[in-house]
Amino acid sequence: MEYGKAYVFQPSDIRPAKRRRVDTQGLQASWRRRREAYTKAWQAQQRAIDERLSSINAATVSEVSAFLDEAISSPQSERIPTGVILAGYGVNSHSSIVSQLARRKSADEDGRQIYVTLTSAYGANLKALLKSLIQRALRRQTGLDDDEEDPPTATARRGPRLLNYDLQLLHDYVREHKLQQIVVAFEDTEAFDSDLLSELIEMLGCWHGRIPFAFLFNIATSIDFLQQRLARAAIKCLDGRLFDLAPAGEAVEAVFDALMSSGAPLWLGPSVMSILLERQGDYIQSIDGFVDAVRYAYMSAYYANASTQCLESSENLPDDHCEALRNLESFRAYAQQMLENKELLRLKDCLESNQSLAAVTSLRITEGQRKLNDMMSALSTLRKIQEVLPNMSVSPRSSLYVQAMSGKLHGSTLLRMLLLTIRKMPSHVTVRLLEAILAADSLDTYAQGVCRQLLGELNEILGSRNDPTQPLRSEDDVQNSTLRTTVVAQKVELSKHKAALSDQDKAYTQVLGRLSEVLESYFEETLVNPKDLPFHEVFVYDLKSPHREVFMPRPRHAIERALASPHDYLDCECCEPDRGERDEATLSATQPATAVLYQLYLESGSLINASDLWQAFQAVIGDERDESQTMAHFQRALAELKYLGFVKQTRKRVDHIAKVMWRGL
Amino acid sequence: MPKRKQNEDVADDEDATPRKIRNDRSARKKSQRTLQEPAGADDGSGNDDVEQDEEVAQRILEDDGGSEAEDDGDEIQLAEATPMADTPSKPGKLRGRPKGRRRERTPSPPPDLPPHELYFFQNRTGANKTSSNTLPSHVLLGHDDYSAQVVAYKDPHDADIKRLVQYHKRAFNQWMFELEEGFNLCFYGYGSKRALMVDFAEHVYAQTEGSKPKIVVVNGYTPGLTMKDVLTTFSDVVLPKNEKLPAQPAAILEAILSRLNEEQQIVPFILMVNSLDHANLRKPAAQAMFAQLAAHQSVSFLATCDTPNFPLLWDLGLARQFHFLYHDATTFQPYKAENDVVEEVNALLGRSGRRLAGKDGVAYVLKSLPENARSLFRILVAEQLAMADIESNATAEGVEYRALYHKAVEEFVCSSELNFRTLLKEFHDHQMIESRKDVAGTERLIVPFRREELEAILDELV
Incomplete structure (x- = not known):
């Protein structure tokens, strides 16, 4: 069959019953259930994305x-x-x-x-x-x-x-x-x-x-x-x-909109997401490519992480799954925390009874998901505020998402700037802002209530002021204060001088102060670091490793590495490089012939004398073998180098071959 | 283990990879120093290491001297040491090393060059001084000897290679999942992936419940494979048996695609292409056809790629259509079916004439040809030898087609060009000559043998 051009495959022997059993043990045993969960989760997500994408244009x-x-x-x-x-x-x-x-x-x-x-x-x-x-x-x-x-x-x-x-x-x-x-x-x-x-x-x-x-x-x-x-x-x-x-960037935003608001059980972490975004930015990808990458993240999470089963239901968890859950890093931190809180019984329960572990897990996961959902709505509130404020550019959802998921948004300059700007707003902007926030209804009930109250107070103040055309100003606004320079004893002194402010202005400043406080505490509460949530490994997928190789392969690097240090792949004892000497693998007679020849090839110039190459090869490898055996290896190795495109024929000199590729270029 | 130690030292010395201090203490320099101070050797510092190094240096010196003594005087002048020859070798085996090595004359490459610098360093003018040694014809194995050796050889890495393959096999279920989710797969890495693909096909077949998938395997490396072969085989499983196929590949593809569109396919089709990046399939048209098949939702497409730069084959649109997920499937298995080792090496070294089993084969063929064919071949060989004498550079080798024709007419070998062509065709069929276009575009005919062999053939013919 291997020499035929093309053929219809016929299995050599069929032993399906025997094969079936092989893969249904261990953590992969729950794959069927996870697969169903995946299908459900992704279909919902896909629908949300499709909806948004089709509405863009x-x-x-x-x-x-x-x-x-x-x-x-x-x-x-x-x-x-x-x-x-x-x-x-x-x-x-x-x-x-x-x-x-x-x-x-x-x-x-x-x-x-x-x-x-x-x-x-x-x-x-x-x-x-x-x-x-x-x-x-x-x-x-x-x-x-x-x-x-x-x-x-x-x-x-x-x-x-x-x-x-x-x-x-x-x-x-x-x-x-x-x-x-x-x-x-x-x-x-x-x-x-x-x-x-x-x-x-x-x-x-x-x-x-x-x-x-x-x-x-x-x-x-x-x-x-x-x-x-x-x-x-x-x-x-x-x-x-x-x-x-619409420009391509908008499509990415739409996908993020879907990711952030669809209430999906799974979230993508910051590092995988930044890889996706980077790839989207560096190579011109169509939006479908981006969606595919997101989809692949879902696939990997459900396929390779047995604990994702808990996203669907935590009932009837097999024992090994529970053991896996107990080994999660976040569970350990959580257990530590329980210890510190002297909740010994609960901890013992979690450690000993699978059932109560399952209950705790599903509870914590739901809580974590809710927190992340809250965080996403906080992000949209943030964008709302940015929209209303003059001279403020609205940050793209993608970058906000990555920042928030990596836990860096809280306490970031972006947020501080935002709150500072709020403290300086004139009153007409404040009214608009409060209305926008209340309309969006994305704050928690407490903050929502405070905002409503503030809006009422503000309207009262506005009604009582003398000049309805002039908006009220905040005390913190620089426009209302002047800087004075005075020279006292040959030193320049700067002194702030506040313009005379009316009582309404003062009252207004107080309102602003409370507003910024309430927003600050709201953001502080909602912008959690996902890494701190117990069982975050289950519902936040954040692995770089398969994505990079699967979407951005480096085949040349792989081949060069296989040939230059075959030990990396073969993991054999004979070719292990001497440790401590240096990192790179050394040439040794035990390595596969092609690898040896490749390393000799690396050392040579752009034209290679085949005879010398043969001599060198023989010197390395032909110690205990007879010449024709070594020659067979040499020929095979040379033919493979040619097949891989490393060397080609040259007419410049007799019995020479030309080097085509330089390693690492 | 003094011997082992020596090896290492020599290897260290000759390896181009630099080390900080050790460079200074290389055996070569030591040997020079030893030469300069012959008396100093005895009262050595007492340092074991130094003593050992000196011993090594002594050995190298002896060996160098030995090999140089065998050389003819002029050859030493001609030959420069090559960076290529800088390979670790056992002191005991030095006899076979390239002759006339003169290390002092080769400036060793500066240490730790980044790849691009190394490229320019190795490609700088005058950099390429390689020896003019030639590989004796008899050392290269023929088909029979080669396959005998390959059969006899048992790879010590067998177990490791098997384990490597086992790792890949563990991912079979994952790959199936990816296929079912509508992705196509592409495998790359060193080693033949054909066996792995067959195993995967078996696995898919065994794992699928209900109606079995129809799997078509294409061996992209088969010589003379065309898109038509691929499409015809694929259409066998897609189209109903009695349907008449159009002649053009594009039309077949069209028929296949429309058939796939028409029916809601319950049975998935799997198209496996081994060596998708092989020269046979590298034409843009072929790749575009594969991409169209791969893009269809009821076709799962698997491909393996061998060359390191295969992603360059596809532009954005094609890559989008292929919808690949890439997996590193380095297997370290020999390219047995993909690569005809003996032929490839002969072609690489410009000895395609060996295909005929050397000049004896030529003589055998010539015997069965008419008299004037033999004369024509004689003229060709003589002309080629004469040309080689005149032009020292090998760039324009062979005999110009026109020139040969006129010569042949002069000697009454043939009377018309048609006649001449017929005679040449016979040679072509037996691969006794090759025809190439030179820089100016004129056709040249070449008898692919080395000079000595040509002379021997000529002797026999005359």
């Missing part, structure tokens, strides 16, 4: 759709109505727009409009593109009425059989099904050859009288660039309008 989608409808209802010119969607980077954002459009249309209409998506991969010439355009158009439609056997050729047309790239086919089809519009979406406009694109547009333009086309161009650069690339004749066929899509 909802406005644009309806604009485009209205534009297309308008083109149907009032067909004006011989020009093709064209929507140019300025999508920026991100490969898939457009296709989702088109699919949203298509979904919307198929939902509320009788299918008089069909969507065809073209990408540059469908063909490198006009014929191929037309062919796939026609095929797609016909197939899409037959997918809906699904009766005809052989749709492309069996249209009810008499006469000679048409070639499959003849637009007449499409024309017949349009007539037959009374289609009102065929929307052609160019997914990656920039990737099309410009001449080809112009040709295609002109061609379709010629048929526009017979087939009602409409175009959607997805462009990543600029409309000027598109115009520059198209032939003049092609541009003449188009009647364009520009639509803007």
Whole structure:
């Protein structure tokens, strides 16, 4: 089989019963239940994300759709109505727009409009593109009425059989099904050859009288660039309008919005999240890539962490699972804390009875989840406050999330600045702020009550003031005080001089003081460090390790490492490097032949004399072996280096090979 | 264990990796010092280490002297020591070392160069002074000897390799989960991953309840593999038996995809590609086709990649379509099926002629050919030898196609170009000649043998 080109796999022997049993022991025994829990959790999350993502561009989608409808209802010119969607980077954002459009249309209409998506991969010439355009158009439609056997050729047309790239086919089809519009979406406009694109547009333009086309161009650069690339004749066929899509950063924010407010059982920790964000920022990823990464975090948490079972239910925990829970670091801290609080009986109960441990676990986990939920609402309150305050930029959800989850937000300069600014607010801003906070209803009941009370007091003060046009000022506002410099005994003295403040102003300052106090204590209470919560390992997933390798592999590094220090992988006694001497592995005869040759290769220059290489190789490895045995190893190693692309043939000198890769470059 | 100690010291000395103080105390320098002060050796400081080092140095000196004594005088001048030759070697084995080593003349690379600096250091002009030693033809093993040796050899690392594979096998359930969640998998790392893939296929097959998945395995490394082979095999499981396949790969793909779209597939299809990054499949069109298959929701796609730089094959769009999760699957297993060792090494060293079992094979083929074919081959060989004499540099080797044709016509070997072509084709079929385009784009014909062998062939022909 290994020498066949391609084959259908047939199992050599089937022993399913025996194999089944192998993996259903230990902590993985609960995998089935965890898997169900995962499916439930992720589906909810996915729905939330999808909802938010589709709502980002909802406005644009309806604009485009209205534009297309308008083109149907009032067909004006011989020009093709064209929507140019300025999508920026991100490969898939457009296709989702088109699919949203298509979904919307198929939902509320009788299918008089069909969507065809073209990408540059469908063909490198006009014929191929037309062919796939026609095929797609016909197939899409037959997918809906699904009766005809052989749709492309069996249209009810008499006469000679048409070639499959003849637009007449499409024309017949349009007539037959009374289609009102065929929307052609160019997914990656920039990737099309410009001449080809112009040709295609002109061609379709010629048929526009017979087939009602409409175009959607997805462009990543600029409309000027598109115009520059198209032939003049092609541009003449188009009647364009520009639509803007939300920038890619907004999509990430939307995902975070979903993550923060969906009430999911699992949270992603700061380090894994910052990896995801970094990757999103450094490599241009579409938002789907980001969502996938989040999904993978969910998968890893549920797959590799047996205690995640408690997220679903803590009932019937197997013994080993309880043991695992007791070994959690946070449980130990929690036990320590119980000891200090002299709750010996409870602690003993937890340690000895699995049942009460399960009860405590589920209680603590629910509590922890609630605390994290509170923290998330605190974050949205924070953003609300930032929105209201003038001259304050609203921090992105992603960075707030990472800061909060790492426990750094509490006591951060950001928060201090915010509270200071609050103390200086003039009264009209304060009213707006209080109203916004009360409307959002995200504070706890106590703070909410205080805010309501403060708003009442403030309104009273405002009603009693003399000049209703002038807002009240806070004492702490620098605008109200002047700095005076006086020279006393050859020293400059700075003295603050407060402007005369009315009684209302003073009362107002007090109100502000209480407001900032209440907010401060609210943030202090809600912004917990997730690492301090008992059982946080269960509901906060924060492992960097699989993510980096799984999404950002370093294959070259892996191969170089395998060859340069095979001990790292093989873990054999014979090749263990001398400890203390140095970190790098040494060359030794016991290492695999390819590894030995690779290390010799590393030491050589860009041209390698094969004969010398052979001598050196023989000197290292050929101690107790006969020459032909060593030669077999040498040949195998050399062939593998070539297969891996480390060396290549050279014609510069006889019996030389050329070095192609430098380690670590 | 004095011998062991010596080895280490020599290794330390010759290894390019620097160490702080020890560099100064390298055996080489010691030996120089010993040379300068021959009397000082006896009244040594009493330090054991020093004494031992000196002993080593003495040994090296003797050996160097020995090997130099064997050299011809001119060769020493020609040959420079190579950085490559700086490999640890046992003092006792020094006899086989490259001749004319002159360490003093090679400035050793500065210690601890970062990778890019090392690159420039090794690529600087005049850096490449390698010896002109050649590998004697007889040491390279042929197919039979090689496979005999491979069969006879028992790897001491067998147990470790098995354990490594066992680690990967533990992840099988995880991989299945990932596949079921709609991701595709890509495996990289050193070592053949074919056996692991087969095991995984078995595992998937055994673990799936109900209707078994349909698994198609593609061996990307098979010589002459085309996209059409892949798609035809895949269409066997996807399309109904009696359906007629279109001729073009793109059309087959289209048929497969539309079939997949039409039906709600209950049975998952799994497409496994071994060596997705092999030269056979490296064309963008092929990768795009795989990506389209991989992107389909009812196809699970598994691929293994061998080369270190495989992610460069895919742009953002393709990578998105592939939807890969990457796993390091270093196995350390030999690339048995993937790589024809003997052929590859011969090609690497420019000895593809060995395929024919050397010049005897050529003689055998020539015997069965008509007279004028033999004459043509004689002309070609003679011309190639003559060219090699004139042009010392090996950049433009071989004989120009036109020139050979005219020569052949002059000697009445053939009368027309068609005739000439037919004769050449016979040689091509037996891989007795190779044709290459040189820098200027003119076609050149080459008999892939070394000079001595060419001369021997010529002798036989004349």
